[in-house]
Amino acid sequence: MKPGPLFIRSASILLAILVCTWDASSAQPYELNDPAKLPPLPPATPEKLPRWRGFNLVEKFQLNDNKPFSEQDFRIISRLGFNFVRLPMDYRIWIMNGDWSRINEQALREIDQAVAFGEKYHIHVCLNFHRAPGYTVASPPESRSVWKDEEAQRVCALHWATFARRYKGIPNERLSFDLFNEPANIDAQTYARVVGIMVEAVRREDSNRLVIVDGLSWGNKPCPELIPLHVAQATRGYNPMQVSHFRASWMHGSDSFIPAWPLLTVSSLLCGTDKPEWQSPLVLEGTFPAGTKLEFVVGTVSAHARLKVMAGDEAVFEKTFVSGPQSTEGEKVVFEPKYQIYQNVFGQKQTVTLTHPASRIAFSNEEGDWLTLGSLAIQPGGSDRVFPLPMTPEWGKKQQTVNFDPNRVAQPWKGIDPIDKDWLWQHQIVPWKALEGQGVGVMVGEWGAYNKTPAEVTLRWMEDSLANFKKAGWGWALWNFRGSFGILDSDRADVTYENYEGHKLDRRMLELLQRY
Numbered sequence: 001m002k003p004g005p006l007f008i009r010s011a012s013i014l015l016a017i018l019v020c021t022w023d024a025s026s027a028q029p030y031e032l033n034d035p036a037k038l039p040p041l042p043p044a045t046p047e048k049l050p051r052w053r054g055f056n057l058v059e060k061f062q063l064n065d066n067k068p069f070s071e072q073d074f075r076i077i078s079r080l081g082f083n084f085v086r087l088p089m090d091y092r093i094w095i096m097n098g099d100w101s102r103i104n105e106q107a108l109r110e111i112d113q114a115v116a117f118g119e120k121y122h123i124h125v126c127l128n129f130h131r132a133p134g135y136t137v138a139s140p141p142e143s144r145s146v147w148k149d150e151e152a153q154r155v156c157a158l159h160w161a162t163f164a165r166r167y168k169g170i171p172n173e174r175l176s177f178d179l180f181n182e183p184a185n186i187d188a189q190t191y192a193r194v195v196g197i198m199v200e201a202v203r204r205e206d207s208n209r210l211v212i213v214d215g216l217s218w219g220n221k222p223c224p225e226l227i228p229l230h231v232a233q234a235t236r237g238y239n240p241m242q243v244s245h246f247r248a249s250w251m252h253g254s255d256s257f258i259p260a261w262p263l264l265t266v267s268s269l270l271c272g273t274d275k276p277e278w279q280s281p282l283v284l285e286g287t288f289p290a291g292t293k294l295e296f297v298v299g300t301v302s303a304h305a306r307l308k309v310m311a312g313d314e315a316v317f318e319k320t321f322v323s324g325p326q327s328t329e330g331e332k333v334v335f336e337p338k339y340q341i342y343q344n345v346f347g348q349k350q351t352v353t354l355t356h357p358a359s360r361i362a363f364s365n366e367e368g369d370w371l372t373l374g375s376l377a378i379q380p381g382g383s384d385r386v387f388p389l390p391m392t393p394e395w396g397k398k399q400q401t402v403n404f405d406p407n408r409v410a411q412p413w414k415g416i417d418p419i420d421k422d423w424l425w426q427h428q429i430v431p432w433k434a435l436e437g438q439g440v441g442v443m444v445g446e447w448g449a450y451n452k453t454p455a456e457v458t459l460r461w462m463e464d465s466l467a468n469f470k471k472a473g474w475g476w477a478l479w480n481f482r483g484s485f486g487i488l489d490s491d492r493a494d495v496t497y498e499n500y501e502g503h504k505l506d507r508r509m510l511e512l513l514q515r516y
Contacts, residue, residue, distance in 0.1 A: 038122040041083060041173040044210055046232045049441035050173075052124055052475030053513070054084030056446060058483065060111070061130055062138070063092045069114040073481055076488075076501060078121035081514055085123055086445060086477045087114060088130035088181055091159055100133050100155050103162055115167065119174060126212065126477075127163060128178035128445075132156050137182045137218065146180075147190050157201035164205035172210035177202060178234060178445065179211065182219040191216060192225040199229050214445060215432075222435040222442075233440055235432050237447025237469070237476065240419055242392055243461050247452035252334070258297065258375035259453050260390035261461040262420035264413060266402060268372045268391035270365035272305050278398055281310075281364035284378070284389075286404035288361060291381025294352040296363075299374035301330075302343045306366040311358040321346060321371060347374065354381065380406055387412050392419060421464035429472050444469055444476035448485035451492045459512060466516035478513065487513065 042050035054077060059067045069087070077085065091100070094107035111127070118125035131138060133156040134146025146152040160177065167175055179198050183191055195213055202209050211231040216223050219236040226233065238244040245251045246259045271278040288311065298307060301321040309317035323344035327333055331347035365371055377388040387406060403414040417423075436442045447465060449458040469476050482488040487510045488503040497504035 038078065039083075041122055041124055044124070044172045044176065044441075046210060046230050046441055047439050049212075049232050049443045050124075050475055051470075051473060052084035052443065052477070053516070054082040054086070054123065054475075054477050055481035055486065056086045056088055056477050056479045057114075058088060058480050060087065060089040060093050063090045063131075066090070066093045068110045069117065071117050072501065074114075074117040074121045074123055077481065078123055080510065083123055084126070084475060084477055085114075085118065085481075086126040086128055086178065087111070088128045090131040090136075091129055091133055092131065101158065103159065108162075108166065112166075115170065115175060119170075124174060124176070126176045126178050126445075128181055129156075129159070130181040132180055133159060135180060135183070137184055147186055147194055153194060153197050157197050160198050161201040161205050164202040164209055168206040168209075172208065176210040176212050176232075179213055182214055182236070183216055184218050186216060188216060188223050188225040191223060192229070195226060195231070196229055199231060212441075212443070212445070219445065220428075222432050222440075224435060224438065227438060227440060231440075232442065233432075233435065234443050234445030235428070237428065237444045237465050239424065239428050240392060243453060243457065244447075244449045246450060248450045252336075258388075259457050260388060261457045261464075262418045262423075263390045263392050264416045264418055265394065266389060266391045266413075266416055267394040267397065267399060268299065268374070268376075269370055269393050269395065270305070270307070270363060270373065270399070271370045272365040272368040274303075274369045278396070279365065280398040281362040282373075282399045283401040284361040284404050285359065285401060287380075288354060288358045288378070288404075289381035290354055290357050292354045292358075293379040293381075294350075294354070294361065294376075295379065295386070296350055296376045297374035298346045298348045298350065299372035300334075300343055300345050301371045302336075302339075302369040303341045305368040305371040307371060308364050308366050309352060310360075310362045310364070311354050312356070312360055314356065314358075316354065317350065317352050318366075320367075341369075357381075378404060389413055421468065424464060425468050425471075429468050433472060442472075443474050446479045447476055448479045451484040451490045455492055455494045455508075459508060462509070463512060463516075466512070470516050 044050055057069060057073060059069045094104050096102040096104045115125050132146060134142050134144050134149060134152030136142055144152040146156050160179065163177065179195060199211055202211060212234050213226055213231045214234050215221050219234065222233060240263060243259045243261055245254050248254045270282065273279060294309065298321060301323045304320065304322040306320045308315060323342035325333060325342065327344050329346060329348065330344040332345040334343050334345060336343045363373065372393050373391060375388065376391065377386050379386045383406065385406065402416055404412055406412050432442050449461060478486065480486045482503065484490055487506050490506055495506050498507045
């Protein structure tokens, strides 16, 4: 495709055109911030990224929700002390009549505007193809694969070359390109080969442009195979998913457990006779007087399962749960086409009171496939305190025995390794520090927790994550700014919001981010 005339060739032209951009909602121009009061943006290279801090802005995240970027967002982000935005975008927004090889220059002007806002408010802008020609992590999938199809590779390279020409001359401290969002199920050699095609297309037009590449496995795994391409890499900060994506509608099974932080590596999964290699009881050992209450929630049930609870030698609970299209017991009917079975979410809270003292309580699945315990808590007889046992749905291992002692105030459960700040460091930071040690700049391109995760859990988890990011020396971009993960208009049921320029501000989350 022969490209149309370039709308912008340099940063100076871009700023001259857009410095007095109007906000359509107010029909009033914003005042230009005093540049003397704004710190200069730090230098950025593929070998060393700055410790940027900011947000993902999602105005062009999906074709069916496309809108201009908001100058108010940039102004507020700058005013609150942040200096980075990542713009995840859908390429279908700027193609003509569904033809992915024809680019609509007019549609790109709203991206030009965001780049200009970045200069105006001293904010680094990172342009990302969340949906690239031939690849997306979202639904529906692309009809052709950029990892296999040469035409998809040609078209994707054409798009990145267009962006590289358009923004040539804008310094790297102000602008970077993030090529593909969260590549999934791609081998490292294939990924490096296709990324190499895109990098070559960019550098033919702008040899110095800073390129950032998301890691493998949805951005979670570093890719040393990219080192020869002289690019930086971006990781993610969503682990563990049962905290960050609780009840997220796009995540299957995300409502089958109750999040907590820290978590314990006790599996909420109870396998039945269909999986004999994993069938085993979850055993609680301790002193359980008469009157002790067991409070638990049955989460997801695959096909059918029979849950049995033993206190010593006495069966104190037993019930069969059956998933199907007409099930009336559960919260949600879920059909899993991959396995051709129903895996309904029951969400049923059960309370059992022990009539006799016991030193051993066992939860087992006596038949069927598997079920998850969404939550489990103990209230000892004669006590007002309730002790939840944080769990995580872990596959591929047998259940375990956990010791309970309510006198251990800080952690009444013993015999298990916690998922906590140190766990995050080992699993989320250490592999990427090894990559950084090979001369690759690293940042956290996305992180955050969905608005259904309890606010107190969210803030504890966020602080541990932020402390680790700071210790690592990495920048980060929260998903998102305004919306279900963000500091504005997140619609959390358990947050008291403050009115801020027409938005609902989560002040506690903001102040936590500002501390790091």
